Amino acid sequence: MDLIWGGAVQAVELIVRVDHEVMSVTLLSLLVSGSATILSLLLGIPLGVILALGNFPGRQFIASAINMGMGLPPVVVGLFVTVFLWRNGPFGFLHILYTPTAMIIAQCIIASPVVAGLTMAAMQQLNPKLRLQILALGANRYQMVWLLMAEARLPLLAAVMAGFGAVISEIGASMMVGGNVRGQTMVLTTATVLETSRGNFGMAFALSLILLVLVYVINVILTSVQQRSRQP
Amino acid sequence: MIMSRKPAMLEVADLEVVRGGTPVLAVPHLEVRKGQTLAIIGPNGAGKSTLLLAMALLIKPSKGKVWVAGEEATPENSLRLRRRMAMVFQEPLLLDMSVAENVATGLKLRGVGRAEREKRVAVWLERFGIATLAHRRARSLSGGEAQRASLARAFALEPEVLLLDEPFSALDAPTRAGVIADLLAVLRGTRTTAVLVTHDRDEALALGDDVGVIIRGELRQAGPISKVFGAPVDVDVAGFVGVETIAPGMIQTHEDGLAQVRVGDRLIEVASDLDPGTPVFLCLRPEDVTLQTPLEPGQERMRSSERNRLRGSVTDVIPWRGQLRVTVDCGFRIAASLTYRSVSEMGIAEGVAVEASFKATSAHLIPRVESPNGREGLEGE
Amino acid sequence: MYKKLAIGLALLFVVMLVVGCASSTAGPSPSPTAPAQKQSVSTEPAKPAAKPANPELILATTTSTQDTGLLDVLIPMFEKQTGYAVKTIAVGSGQAMAMGERGEADVLLVHAPDSEKKYMAAGHGVERRLVMHNDFVIVGPPQDPAKIKGEKSAIEALKKVSQAKAIFLSRSDNSGTNQLELKLWNLASLDPKGQQWYQETGTGMGATLNVASEKSAYTLTDRATYLANKKNLNLDILVEGDKSLLNVYHVITVDPKKSDKINAQGALAFADFMVTRDSQETIAKFGVDKYGQPLFFADAGKKDEEVGG
Numbered sequence: 001m002d003l004i005w006g007g008a009v010q011a012v013e014l015i016v017r018v019d020h021e022v023m024s025v026t027l028l029s030l031l032v033s034g035s036a037t038i039l040s041l042l043l044g045i046p047l048g049v050i051l052a053l054g055n056f057p058g059r060q061f062i063a064s065a066i067n068m069g070m071g072l073p074p075v076v077v078g079l080f081v082t083v084f085l086w087r088n089g090p091f092g093f094l095h096i097l098y099t100p101t102a103m104i105i106a107q108c109i110i111a112s113p114v115v116a117g118l119t120m121a122a123m124q125q126l127n128p129k130l131r132l133q134i135l136a137l138g139a140n141r142y143q144m145v146w147l148l149m150a151e152a153r154l155p156l157l158a159a160v161m162a163g164f165g166a167v168i169s170e171i172g173a174s175m176m177v178g179g180n181v182r183g184q185t186m187v188l189t190t191a192t193v194l195e196t197s198r199g200n201f202g203m204a205f206a207l208s209l210i211l212l213v214l215v216y217v218i219n220v221i222l223t224s225v226q227q228r229s230r231q232p
Numbered sequence: 233m234i235m236s237r238k239p240a241m242l243e244v245a246d247l248e249v250v251r252g253g254t255p256v257l258a259v260p261h262l263e264v265r266k267g268q269t270l271a272i273i274g275p276n277g278a279g280k281s282t283l284l285l286a287m288a289l290l291i292k293p294s295k296g297k298v299w300v301a302g303e304e305a306t307p308e309n310s311l312r313l314r315r316r317m318a319m320v321f322q323e324p325l326l327l328d329m330s331v332a333e334n335v336a337t338g339l340k341l342r343g344v345g346r347a348e349r350e351k352r353v354a355v356w357l358e359r360f361g362i363a364t365l366a367h368r369r370a371r372s373l374s375g376g377e378a379q380r381a382s383l384a385r386a387f388a389l390e391p392e393v394l395l396l397d398e399p400f401s402a403l404d405a406p407t408r409a410g411v412i413a414d415l416l417a418v419l420r421g422t423r424t425t426a427v428l429v430t431h432d433r434d435e436a437l438a439l440g441d442d443v444g445v446i447i448r449g450e451l452r453q454a455g456p457i458s459k460v461f462g463a464p465v466d467v468d469v470a471g472f473v474g475v476e477t478i479a480p481g482m483i484q485t486h487e488d489g490l491a492q493v494r495v496g497d498r499l500i501e502v503a504s505d506l507d508p509g510t511p512v513f514l515c516l517r518p519e520d521v522t523l524q525t526p527l528e529p530g531q532e533r534m535r536s537s538e539r540n541r542l543r544g545s546v547t548d549v550i551p552w553r554g555q556l557r558v559t560v561d562c563g564f565r566i567a568a569s570l571t572y573r574s575v576s577e578m579g580i581a582e583g584v585a586v587e588a589s590f591k592a593t594s595a596h597l598i599p600r601v602e603s604p605n606g607r608e609g610l611e612g613e
Numbered sequence: 614m615y616k617k618l619a620i621g622l623a624l625l626f627v628v629m630l631v632v633g634c635a636s637s638t639a640g641p642s643p644s645p646t647a648p649a650q651k652q653s654v655s656t657e658p659a660k661p662a663a664k665p666a667n668p669e670l671i672l673a674t675t676t677s678t679q680d681t682g683l684l685d686v687l688i689p690m691f692e693k694q695t696g697y698a699v700k701t702i703a704v705g706s707g708q709a710m711a712m713g714e715r716g717e718a719d720v721l722l723v724h725a726p727d728s729e730k731k732y733m734a735a736g737h738g739v740e741r742r743l744v745m746h747n748d749f750v751i752v753g754p755p756q757d758p759a760k761i762k763g764e765k766s767a768i769e770a771l772k773k774v775s776q777a778k779a780i781f782l783s784r785s786d787n788s789g790t791n792q793l794e795l796k797l798w799n800l801a802s803l804d805p806k807g808q809q810w811y812q813e814t815g816t817g818m819g820a821t822l823n824v825a826s827e828k829s830a831y832t833l834t835d836r837a838t839y840l841a842n843k844k845n846l847n848l849d850i851l852v853e854g855d856k857s858l859l860n861v862y863h864v865i866t867v868d869p870k871k872s873d874k875i876n877a878q879g880a881l882a883f884a885d886f887m888v889t890r891d892s893q894e895t896i897a898k899f900g901v902d903k904y905g906q907p908l909f910f911a912d913a914g915k916k917d918e919e920v921g922g
Contacts, residue, residue, distance in 0.1 A: 132319075133321055136319035137341055138311075138318075138389070140311055150327070182685065194680075
C-alpha cells in the first residue's frame with residue numbers, strides 16, 4: 001500500500017519538478033499513440049463507412065476480416081512489423097526499426113481494425129431509409145456520407161476512444177518494434193515495465209499513475225464532446 | 233395510355249425493376265402532368281414505393297427511362313434533376329438536430345445562402361403550423377409534428393416535383409386528417425406537381441387529380457380519378473378502387489346504348505358498348521346503390537330514373553369507414569352504403585326484405601376472359 | 614462545434630510534435646535509478662565528437678545488463694566521445710545472438726560463454742573481447758528448507774534442492790543466466806525439467822526474483838540484479854563464490870560480411886571503448902555508493918582462464 005502512496009507522491013513530485021526524462025517519455029507516449037490514433041481514424045473511418053454503406057463483391061469477406069482484426073493480438077502485430085522492418089527485411093532500407101515511426105506504424109495497424117469495425121457498426125445501425133431521404137433532399141454522395149456520420153456521431157466517438165485506448169496502453173508491439181531505447185523509443189508503458197524489472201516499484205507506480213491520468217483526461221474530453229451531442 | 237394536354241412534368245417509359253432475379257415492377261408508360269397530383273395506389277407490396285423511388289432517381293431501374301421536366305435522366309445529370317424534386321417518406325426521417333435545422337437541411341445541401349434559408353424555414357414552419365417547435369430537438373416531436381416537419385423540409389426546397397411515399401400511414405386518424413388538409417391547401421396554393429403513393433383510396437380521392445393503379449408490380453390502369461374509379465378495366469382494379477359488387481354475367485342483347493346483362497337469374501340494364509354474347513363482370517360502387525324497404529300500404533310508387541330494381545334480403549350489415557355496408561342477396565350479392573341514420577330509420581337488419589336499385593349509367597362492365605390458368609384477362613391498353 | 618474541436622486537436626498535436634522533437638534532440642539524461650556517478654577523470658584527452666560516417670549503431674545486450682544501470686552510464690560516455698548514436702536493444706542472450714546472426718545488430722554485449730564460443734566458431738563474429746565479470750549466486754528463502762546455505766559447490770547445492778524437492782525457479786528464456794543454470798543441472802547429472810518443484814517463469818531476472826520471493830523459492834541470479842532488488846525481496850544469498858558461478862561479459866562485433874548494412878566501424882569503436890582504461894574504471898566503481906560494493910569486476914586484457922582467480 002505504501003508503494004501506491006509512495007508512487008503517487010513520487011508522481012506528483014516528478015511532474016511538479018518537470019523532470020525532463022519523465023516529461024519526454026510522457027510526451028513521446030502522447031505523440032506516438034496520438035499519431036497512431038489519428039492515422040487509424042483516417043484509415044479506419046472511411047473503411048468502416050464504405051463497408052457499411054457500400055455493396056460490392058467481397059464486402060462480406062472484408063467485413064469479417066475487420067471484425068477478426070479487432071481481436072488481433074498486439075504482440076503478433078509487433079512480431080510481423082519487426083520482421084518487415086528489420087535491416088534484412090523487405091523494408092529494411094527505410095531504417096525505421098527502433099524508432100517512434102515504427103511504433104506508430106505498429107500501433108496504427110492495431111487500432112485501425114478497431115476503428116473500422118466500430119465505425120461500420122455505428123453506420124449500420126442507422127435507419128436504412130435515412131440514406132434515401134438525404135439523397136432525396138439533394139445531397140451528393142459526400143454530403144450524404146457526412147450527414148450520416150453526423151447522425152452516428154455518438155458511436156463514432158466511441159470508436160475514436162476505443163482506438164486510442166487500444167494503443168495508449170499497448171506494450172508488446174511497442175516493445176518489439178521500438179526496442180525501449182532510452183530517450184528515443186521509451187514510452188510510459190515500456191518504461192513502467194523496465195522500472196518494475198529493475199525493482200524500482202515506486203518509479204513504476206509513478207509512471208503508471210501518469211499514464212492513468214493521461215488516459216483519463218483524454219477520455220473526459222472525448223466523452224464530454226460525445227455526451228454534449230446527446231441533448232435531451 | 234397518354235393523357236396529356238398539358239406538358240408532362242415527370243414521365244417514365246418501359247420501366248422495369250428486377251430484384252434478385254424476380255421482376256418487381258413493370259410500367260410501360262406513366263406521366264404526371266404539371267401542376268397535378270398523381271396518386272399511385274395499390275395493395276401493399278405491389279411495387280408502388282419502388283416506382284416512386286425510380287421516379288425520384290433514387291434507384292436505378294433495370295430497364296427503361298425517366299424524364300424530369302422533359303429532360304431524360306442520366307447518371308451525369310441525376311444530381312441536378314434530383315435537386316429539382318423533393319421527397320417525403322412514411323417515416324419523418326428527421327436528423328438529430330433542431331426542427332429548424334432539419335427544415336434547413338435540404339436548402340443547405342443545395343447551397344442556398346443563410347439569409348434565404350432562414351426566411352424559407354420560417355415561412356414553411358408557419359405554413360405547417362409548427363413555428364413554435366423551431367428550436368425543439370427533432371427527436372422529441374410527436375408523429376404528426378414530425379411528419380409536418382418533414383413536409384416543411386420538402387416544401388422549403390420549392391421543388392418542381394414533390395414525391396410522397398405513404399406519408400400519412402403512420403399517423404393516427406385525427407392527425408392524419410389535419411395533415412392531409414394542410415398538405416392539400418399547400419399543394420393548391422403552390423401548384424406543385426406531386427406524386428403520392430398510398431394504399432388508402434380515400435387519400436387518393438382527397439388529394440389526387442389523376443390516379444395510377446399498381447397491382448403485383450404491373451400498372452393496370454392510369455387516368456383521371458373519375459374515370460379509373462368509375463370504369464375500372466379489370467377485376468383487380470375494380471376491387472381496389474372500391475367497387476364492392478363484382479358479379480359475373482353475360483350480355484344478352486344490346487340496344488340504344490344499353491346492354492341487357494344476365495346476372496344470375498336477373499336481367500340488368502347497363503349503359504355499355506359491348507356486344508351481346510360477351511361474358512362480363514358487373515361492377516357497382518356501394519355509393520351508387522339505393523335501398524328501399526317494401527311499400528307501406530297506401531304508399532305510391534314513384535317513377536324513378538333508376539332502371540334496375542332488384543328484390544332481395546339483407547345478409548349482413550357491417551360498419552365501414554364511418555357508414556354501414558349493407559349486403560343484399562338478390563340472386564347475386566350487391567353491396568350498398570348507407571348512413572347509420574338511414575339504416576335505423578328504415579329498420580334494416582339481417583333478413584329484412586329490401587329492394588336495391590341503381591342506374592344503368594352507374595353500373596360498369598368489365599369484359600371477362602376465361603383463360604386456362606383461371607386468371608381473368610385485362611382489357612388491353 | 615466540431616470545427617473548434619478539430620482545430621483544438623490539431624493544435625495539440627502540433628504542440629506535441631514540437632515539444633517531442635525538442636526533448637529528444639536534447640538527449641537523454643542519466644536514469645533516475647542509476648547511482649550518482651562522478652565522471653571518472655580521464656587520462657586520455659576527451660575527443661570531441663567528430664561525426665562518423667554512419668553514426669547509427671545497434672547494440673544488442675541482455676535485460677539483466679540493462680537492468681543494472683551500467684549502460685546508462687557507459688553509453689552516454691561512448692556517444693559523447695565518438696559521436697555515435699547507440700540504440701541499446703535489451704533482450705535475452707539467446708535473442709541477442711540470434712540478432713547478431715541475422716545481422717540485425719552491429720555489436721553484442723552478452724554473457725553466455727558457451728553459446729558465444731559456438732557463435733564465434735560459426736563465424737558470426739569478428740572481435741570477441743573480455744570486458745568484465747560479475748558472479749551469480751543462488752538465493753532462496755531465509756528459512757532455507759533445502760539447507761544449502763554456505764554450500765561451497767553450486768552443483769552440490771542444486772543436488773540438495775533436488776533431493777528436498779524445494780521449489781526452484783528457472784527463467785527458461787535462453788538468457789545467459791538460464792544457460793548457466795541449465796549447464797549446472799547438467800553437470801549435476803540431474804534433469805529437473807517437468808518435475809513439480811521446478812517451475813519456469815519465462816521472464817527477466819527482476820521479475821523472476823519477485824516471483825521467487827513470493828513463492829519462497831530458490832533461484833539462480835546474478836548478484837547485481839539481486840542487489841538492485843534486494844529491498845523488495847524476502848530472499849537471502851545462500852551460495853556464492855563457486856568458480857562455476859562466474860558471469861563473464863564479452864563484447865562481440867558482428868561479422869560485417871553478413872550484410873553491407875552492418876556498421877563495422879561503429880562496432881569496433883564500441884569494442885575498443887569498452888576496454889579503455891576509463892571505461893574499465895567506470896565499470897569497477899559502478900554500484901559502490903549505492904550498494905556498498907561494486908556490481909562488476911573489470912577484466913579487460915585478462916585471459917579467460919584468469920577471470921575470478
